[in-house]
Amino acid sequence: xxxxxxxxxxxxxxxxxxxxxxxxxxxxxxxxxxxxxxxxxxxxxxxxxxxxxxxxxxxxxxxxxxxxxxxxxxxxxxxxxxxxxxxxxxxxxxxxxxxxxxxxxxxxxxxxxxxxxxxxxxxxxxxxxxxxxxxxxxxxxxxxxxxxxxxxxxxxxxxxxxxxxxxxxxxxxxxxxxxxxxxxxxxxxxxxxxxxxxxxxxxxxxxxxxxxxxxxxxxxxxxxxxxxxxxxxxxxxxxxxxxxxxxxxxxxxxxxxxxxxxxxxxxxxxxxxxxxxxxxxxxxxxxxxxxxxxxxxxxxxxxxxxxxxxxxxxxxxxxxxxxxxxxxxxxxxxxxxxxxxxxxxxxxxxxxxxxxxxxxxxxxxxxxxxxxxxx
Amino acid sequence: xxxxxxxxxxxxxxxxxxxxxxxxxxxxxxxxxxxxxxxxxxxxxxxxxxxxxxxxxxxxxxxxxxxxxxxxxxxxxxxxxxxxxxxxxxxxxxxxxxxxxxxxxxxxxxxxxxxxxxxxxxxxxxxxxxxxxxxxxxxxxxxxxxxxxxxxxxxxxxxxxxxxxxxxxxxxxxxxxxxxxxxxxxxxxxxxxxxxxxxxxxxxxxxxxxxxxxxxxxxxxxxxxxxxxxxxxxxxxxxxxxxxxxxxxxxxxxxxxxxxxxxxxxxxxxxxxxxxxxxxxxxxxxxxxxxxxxxxxxxx
Numbered sequence: 001x002x003x004x005x006x007x008x009x010x011x012x013x014x015x016x017x018x019x020x021x022x023x024x025x026x027x028x029x030x031x032x033x034x035x036x037x038x039x040x041x042x043x044x045x046x047x048x049x050x051x052x053x054x055x056x057x058x059x060x061x062x063x064x065x066x067x068x069x070x071x072x073x074x075x076x077x078x079x080x081x082x083x084x085x086x087x088x089x090x091x092x093x094x095x096x097x098x099x100x101x102x103x104x105x106x107x108x109x110x111x112x113x114x115x116x117x118x119x120x121x122x123x124x125x126x127x128x129x130x131x132x133x134x135x136x137x138x139x140x141x142x143x144x145x146x147x148x149x150x151x152x153x154x155x156x157x158x159x160x161x162x163x164x165x166x167x168x169x170x171x172x173x174x175x176x177x178x179x180x181x182x183x184x185x186x187x188x189x190x191x192x193x194x195x196x197x198x199x200x201x202x203x204x205x206x207x208x209x210x211x212x213x214x215x216x217x218x219x220x221x222x223x224x225x226x227x228x229x230x231x232x233x234x235x236x237x238x239x240x241x242x243x244x245x246x247x248x249x250x251x252x253x254x255x256x257x258x259x260x261x262x263x264x265x266x267x268x269x270x271x272x273x274x275x276x277x278x279x280x281x282x283x284x285x286x287x288x289x290x291x292x293x294x295x296x297x298x299x300x301x302x303x304x305x306x307x308x309x310x311x312x313x314x315x316x317x318x319x320x321x322x323x324x325x326x327x328x329x330x331x332x333x334x335x336x337x338x339x340x341x342x343x344x345x346x347x348x349x350x351x352x353x354x355x356x357x358x359x360x361x362x363x364x365x366x367x368x369x370x371x372x373x374x375x
Numbered sequence: 376x377x378x379x380x381x382x383x384x385x386x387x388x389x390x391x392x393x394x395x396x397x398x399x400x401x402x403x404x405x406x407x408x409x410x411x412x413x414x415x416x417x418x419x420x421x422x423x424x425x426x427x428x429x430x431x432x433x434x435x436x437x438x439x440x441x442x443x444x445x446x447x448x449x450x451x452x453x454x455x456x457x458x459x460x461x462x463x464x465x466x467x468x469x470x471x472x473x474x475x476x477x478x479x480x481x482x483x484x485x486x487x488x489x490x491x492x493x494x495x496x497x498x499x500x501x502x503x504x505x506x507x508x509x510x511x512x513x514x515x516x517x518x519x520x521x522x523x524x525x526x527x528x529x530x531x532x533x534x535x536x537x538x539x540x541x542x543x544x545x546x547x548x549x550x551x552x553x554x555x556x557x558x559x560x561x562x563x564x565x566x567x568x569x570x571x572x573x574x575x576x577x578x579x580x581x582x583x584x585x586x587x588x589x590x591x592x593x594x595x596x597x598x599x600x601x602x603x604x605x606x607x608x609x610x611x612x613x614x615x616x617x618x619x620x621x622x623x624x625x626x627x628x629x630x631x632x633x634x635x636x637x638x639x640x641x642x643x644x645x646x647x648x649x650x651x652x653x654x655x656x657x658x659x660x661x662x663x664x665x666x667x668x669x670x671x672x673x674x675x
Contacts, residue, residue: 040493040498041498041600042498042499042500042598042600044498044499045499176645203643203644203645204644204645205644206604206644206647206648208600208601208603208604209604210389210392210393210590210594210604210605210608211385211388211389211392211593211594213384213385213388213389213524213636214382214385214386214389214635214636214637214639214640214644214647215639215644216385217378217381217382217385217519217640218639218640218644220381220518221378221381221640233500234500234596234598237500237595237596238594238595238596241594241595241596242594245517245521246517246518246519246521247517247518248518262499262500265501265502266500266501266502266595266596267502267595267596268502268595270595
């Protein structure tokens with residue numbers, strides 16, 4: 001046993017040396033931030049702009065010398081907007097020892113990943129997951145988002161449909177997903193509570209189906225005067241095109257899963273006149289302008305959906321780390337809730353359930369190949 | 376009553392869409408007994424080829440019917456070549472392996488082709504031009520049937536009739552049937568079995584490509600993943616009708632399409648798949664070989 005003991009002491013000494021070295025280098029050790037986004041698959045157009053936004057903010061901070069001398073390191077994971085992949089991404093990020101995570105993009109994956117982050121006490125800020133069911137009872141104290149939740153969005157849609165379009169019979173459709181169905185259920189209950197209109201149809205359609213003509217015949221048969229759709233653009237463009245082909249010209253009102261350029265490109269002339277709600281237009285905000293300009297310089301195109309939300313999430317998070325002076329989740333969460341931070345949406349902070357205070361929703365209409373804010 | 380007819384036509388359109396894809400499935404299964412899970416991807420590749428060819432042709436300002444015809448031809452040939460290659464690479468080396476091996480190979484091929492198109496083209500949906508011209512005589516009925524829907528109905532019926540005739544009355548058809556019955560015996564009487572099987576794959580893939588062109592032009596959008604759901608539904612239809620039987624595939628497709636349309640129309644689209652698959656289970660309980668399938672006795 002004696003020779004072994006020597007080895008043991010030698011090992012102990014080496015260990016002590018490593019620990020000492022680690023403690024010394026703590027000041028310049030990078031702050032690891034995870035970014036879980038949808039970078040492949042159908043819904044990649046929603047995941048790429050926020051990633052670019054976060055990368056821009058991180059680069060800016062590192063160019064200025066990091067947060068309290070510590071550089072920020074971004075670890076990117078792709079969840080393809082699929083819950084089963086999101087749990088993988090979350091586990092990987094937690095294992096890599098991230099301080100906080102920006103993401104996920106879609107509501108379903110966010111819902112699947114939250115328990116994993118919660119167990120590891122990691123602050124999560126989503127730039128785009130809008131499902132109201134995500135943190136309904138405040139069960140995730142470290143979850144925040146820089147986008148208005150679905151109930152806020154549904155209210156904007158319903159108010160617009162009832163007061164501006166003034167229709168009496170509404171068909172509410174959804175894509176059976178967490179996001180689309182949640183939104184549609186809110187809209188339905190809001191319409192019913194208002195007593196001003198009637199929901200004549202409330203149904204889920206199968207995403208990816210080859211043809212939606214039977215549900216369109218049903219909408220027509222029931223005499224609906226407007227369609228409210230909760231879901232994403234691939235189904236919306238197919239629905240709208242087939243409605244117009246079947247000479248059904250009633251208004252189509254949808255959500256921020258539809259308000260993007262891909263929808264207009266794919267649906268072409270059938271997209272004209274479609275209404276979609278989305279984050280309030282911030283083009284006049286100087287900060288938003290500056291970031292969009294920076295994006296344009298490096299990428300050569302306009303940033304896509306959720307870019308501003310991505311910038312806001314990155315700014316809120318890095319601000320919280322800087323002000324808290326530590327990567328302790330409790331301290332970061334306290335700062336996020338109490339101190340306002342300048343973002344492309346103006347000054348925002350978060351309420352007890354992590355909902356943003358200061359980010360609103362407006363309606364847009366597709367006009368001449370672009371979504372234009374409805375005045 | 377008008378509502379009933381509207382649903383009927385929407386069911387028929389859906390059925391015809393499934394039939395266009397199911398025909399290729401059933402043909403390959405009938406002759407070599409392989410469920411070609413990469414068939415949905417042939418449909419997707421056909422649609423992409425048609426999109427590329429038709430975009431090029433429309434730059435030259437050709438009239439719509441000419442574009443439709445040429446794009447269909449190009450898609451059929453190009454996708455046929457894909458079918459040939461897939462068979463050569465993924466199925467032929469496994470011909471004498473156990474039944475499960477080519478099945479797994481087919482699933483692998485399907486995943487490979489999807490990701491290949493994702494990387495080579497785009498992960499996003501792209502707009503597909505409406506290549507089927509608007510028929511003037513359909514205008515009064517445009518609320519219940521579109522010209523692309525009618526076109527799909529007519530083409531799927533024509534394809535079914537031609538395939539049945541070819542398999543019944545031509546020398547190649549006879550060779551195909553012989554290969555289906557007993558591969559070794561067919562070889563002994565001088566049939567080039569490898570060539571017949573290749574031909575089956577090329578034909579099946581070409582059919583899928585024509586389906587891809589017509590269905591994409593009906594829907595107006597495609598991406599790399601469209602083959603998956605369409606393939607699963609067409610496969611279900613082929614099983615429902617009796618896999619291996621050509622008229623069975625068409626009948627099964629119409630039964631599936633109509634069930635989905637009426638389930639949506641009179642119950643709820645939430646339950647469209649529930650009805651469709653309950654029907655499948657019911658039919659398979661009473662007719663295990665499908666509607667028109669022959670229960671083949673296993674030869675010892």
